[in-house]
Amino acid sequence: MWSIFTKDIKNIFTNWVAAILIGGLTLLPSLYAWFNIEASWDPYSQTDQxxxxxxxxxxxxxxxxxxxxxxxxxxxxxxxxxxxxxxxxxxxxxxxxxxxxxxxxxxxxxxxxxxxxxxxxxxxxxxxxxxxxxxxxxxxxxxxxxxxxxxxxxxxxxxxxxxxxxxxxxxxxxxxxxxxxKDLPDIKKFEEYVFQMEDKLPEIQTLLNESLADAQNAQNIIDDAQALVPDAKRVTGEGLQTIDETTTFLKKAENRLNQIAPQVQKDLEEVQSMATKVNEFISNVQTSNINLNQGQQISEQINEQIASSMKNIEAVEAALKQLQEQNNNEQGTNQNQEQIDQALEQLAVLKKELQSIQQGGQRINTFLSDKQQEVDGLIAQLQERSAKTANEIDAFVKEYNENIEPTVRQEVANAKKTLGDARGILIEIQSTLPEVEKILSNTEGNLGEGEETLKHILAEFPYVNDKINQLADRIREIQGETDINEIIELLQNDPEAEKGFFEEPVKLNKNSLFPIANYGTGMTPFYTVLAIWVGGLLLISLLATGIHRSEGFTEKQIYFGKLFTFISIGFVQTLVVTVGDIFIMGVDIAEPVWFILFGLVSSLVFILVVYTLVSVFGDVGKAMAIVLLVLQIAGAGGTYPVALLPEFFQSIHPFLPFSYAIDLMREAVGGIVWERVYRDLMFLMIFGLIALLIGTFLKGPLSKKTKALMKKSKESGLFH
The missing domain is CATH 3.40.1710.10 (abc type-2 transporter like domain)
Structure with a gap:
């Protein structure tokens, strides 16, 4: 392993082409990071363009x-x-x-x-x-x-x-x-008014109920009155007709009275004259020598005179009865009626006296022959009655002329005047009835509206009652909690000061726990980690993971020998990019030493992963490293918070090396929280250990299959 590693290092320094290529490989990843950091440095400062x-x-x-x-x-x-x-x-x-x-x-x-x-x-x-x-x-x-x-x-x-x-x-x-x-006294009065209203609410409800009952009763009265209007119209019409008929009848009676009055006067005068003649005749008879043999003649003369007088009296009586009947039909006064009745009674007395005289004359004729001695007495009696009758007739004529006829005429005139007044009243009533009907109709409508209003008020009364009670309770509550003078003092605050407050009621007092100078500094962890991974990809693309002459070397020796080479070049790449971030780009790093060290740790893990994939799986491993890069760019949370990513990337986030490497670099840039650093280092070491185990134990068993696969791909002429 050491022999393979030292040979690679010697070749780099002894072969100028290799040196240039390796130099390029160490610099290129840094350029990738620096260009992106520069572009992201402060993009919002250029918005004026x-x-x-x-x-x-x-x-x-x-x-x-x-x-x-x-x-x-x-x-x-x-x-x-x-x-x-x-x-x-x-x-x-x-x-x-x-x-x-x-x-x-x-x-x-x-x-x-x-x-x-x-x-x-x-x-x-x-x-x-x-x-x-x-x-x-x-x-x-x-x-x-x-x-x-x-x-x-x-x-x-x-x-x-x-x-x-x-x-x-x-x-x-x-x-x-x-x-x-200024109005504070009125406000106090209002509070008292609300409390009084609260106390009066039960009484108000009672009055409203009574008013509604009264309105309903008034409606019934109006209905009854409206029902009587047609009867009033009918009675008024009939009354006018009756008055007109009675007035016509009175006029006829008055005309009739005017017609019979002279005749009555004439008849009364004749009766008076006859009574005088009878009285004179009896007086003459009394003073003369009466021949009883002439009794029949005397009796006939007396009967003749009395019959004429009776006829005249009956004519007067008939006229008075006719007048009495008219008076009854005209509904005359009691006084008028009494005068006529009195006159009829007096005529009846006269008739009775005349009849008595007539009977006495008959008795004269009867008794002359038998009772001569009684003749003088009887004649004297007749003379007395005749004189009395004459006096009574004179008195009746006087009474008739002075009282009966004037009274009857006056009563007729009064009746006509009364009927005229009554007719005027009825006409006025008749003309008023449409207005009364209209008033009743309007009153009925107003009563209906009033009744509906009362019903509405009563329906709303519980709501009003609750609101007034709530208002009263609220006033009592405010009185217990707040002084109105404090409210007045609050309202009298400075308007300009209040205006300034509402222009910016909340001022953000920013306290940055881990201050980041600008957007470029904030993106430095992501672009630096990305450059380290890209550096690893460049290495596996240009450098061989195996050796040309493998005789005498095991697959494990080859794996570790080349791994040392890749790690060494990866460390150089990382030092260039991290130191360049600090000194070339001028990124404000809170912990620059740890920033470099965390970069080296990330490079170690990334090289282990990328190199192992290519060393064990060949070209398939290269594809796997590129796919892993794509997934990590989107799912590691380097640009957007993980919470904003789609569900798929949120689910794979914990299984990506980028997630912990970026977080580790952010700790160095902004300020270290060691609990997070320990966690991130632990997970990165796990990824590196897994890669190391795969390379150690699978390199040998899969070597023949990988070489056969690579040979087959070269035969296609498309792969080197």
Missing amino acids: LPVGIVNEDTGATVRDKEIHIGDEIVKELKKNDDMDWQFVDRKEAMDKVEYGDYFAVIVIPENFSKKLGTVMKDRPEKAKVEYYVNEKINAIAPKITESGAGGIVDKITSNFISTVNGTIFDKFNELGLEIE
Whole structure:
């Protein structure tokens, strides 16, 4: 083994071609790492060379009588910003250039941008939108960078907007604090009012229930009244008809009274005259010598006179009865009725007296012949009754002229006036009935609405009751926990200080436990480990894993002899790349010595793995080493966190040497946590030990098959 190793080292230093090739092999992996580290050093410092179009279409807005132009303000700020190469153009030019690839992205501020932001002062604010167009096919990273820039614009707008709005709000809060302090007595009264409301809620509920019952009763009354309106219309119409008929009848009665009054007066005068004549006749008879033989003649004369008087009295009686009947039909007054009844009674008395005289005249004729002696007495009696009757007739005529006829006429006139007034009232009632009907209808509708309102209020009353109780409880709770004077003091804080706070309410205080200077430094562990593996691949591609003359050497001797050569060159490659990272690239390494030592350990393990694969399996081993490289680049977590990788790569991650080598180098770059170093070293040693065991025990048994396979591949003319 030592002989093979020393011979290889001697050949490197004695053969200039070999020396140049080995020199190239030691340098090439370093270039791979250094170029990638340099390219990744600080890519975001060059974003000012990324052209991004800015289109401002904002037309501004008026908020509380103040003109605002947020779009112009954004453009003004971006012109002072050099994070990217901002290009201020119109929409058409911007869209043409982003489609062609001249712009990586375009940000459009729409015309309603200020207007949307201004809705914050309204009941329903609307969010403003910024349009963002990106050409993602140009580059994989550039869209993320431009998107970050667009997000930065939005964040800046949001921050300024929030600070401005909150500054305004706290200005109002300051004013509100002063107002609350001024209105503190009213607030106390409000608290008392809430507590009173809480106490009155049961009474209010009772009153609402009673009001609902009253409304339902009123509805029934309205329904009854509406049902009576048609009857009222009918009765009013019938009343008017009755009044009109009665008035007509009264007019007829009045006309009839006017017609019969002269006749009645004439008849009464004739009765009065007859009574006087009868009285004079009896007086003459009394003073003259009466011949009893002339009794028949005297009786006939008396009967004739009395019959004429009776006829006249009956005519008057008939007229009065007719007047009495009319008076009954006209519903006259009691006084009018009594006058007529009294007159009829007096006429009946007169008729009775006349009839008595008539009977007395008949008795004269009867008794003249028999009772001469009684003639004088009877005549005297007749004369007395005749005089009395004449006086009564005179009194009745006087009573009729002075009282009966004027009273009847007055009562008729009064009845006509009363009927006229009644008719006017009924007409007024009749004209009012439609209005009454309308009022009843409106009242019914209002009552219905009121009843529905009361029902709604009663339905909502439990909610109101709960809310008022909650409000009262909350006020008591606040009173127990918070002093309103403290709230007033809080509201009266400095608005400018509050504005500054909300512009940046949380300030990130970054504390880097293991500070990394830049992105290139952060990628150094990955690219350095990758370069070490690539160096191993270059070695197995150019250097032979066997010897030309193998006589006298065992397969194990050949394996270990060549392994020492590969390890030695691998160490040189690792020293070049790690020392170059520190001194040529200027990477800020926290533990540079350990960085170099960890690199040598990684190189040892990688060479063991790669060399063993090729030494044992030949060309198949080379393919296996390349496949392993591909899997480790994707699955070792060198660029992206393992948690972000697909499930397959997450599952193979623990079985890849890269995973532990990169982690080991990161410890040296950022700062060492020895527990992690021990773990990583342990797993790397396991990978190296496995490779060493495979080479030690499988090199010999598989040697013939590997050589036969390589010979067959060379026969194809495609492989060396």
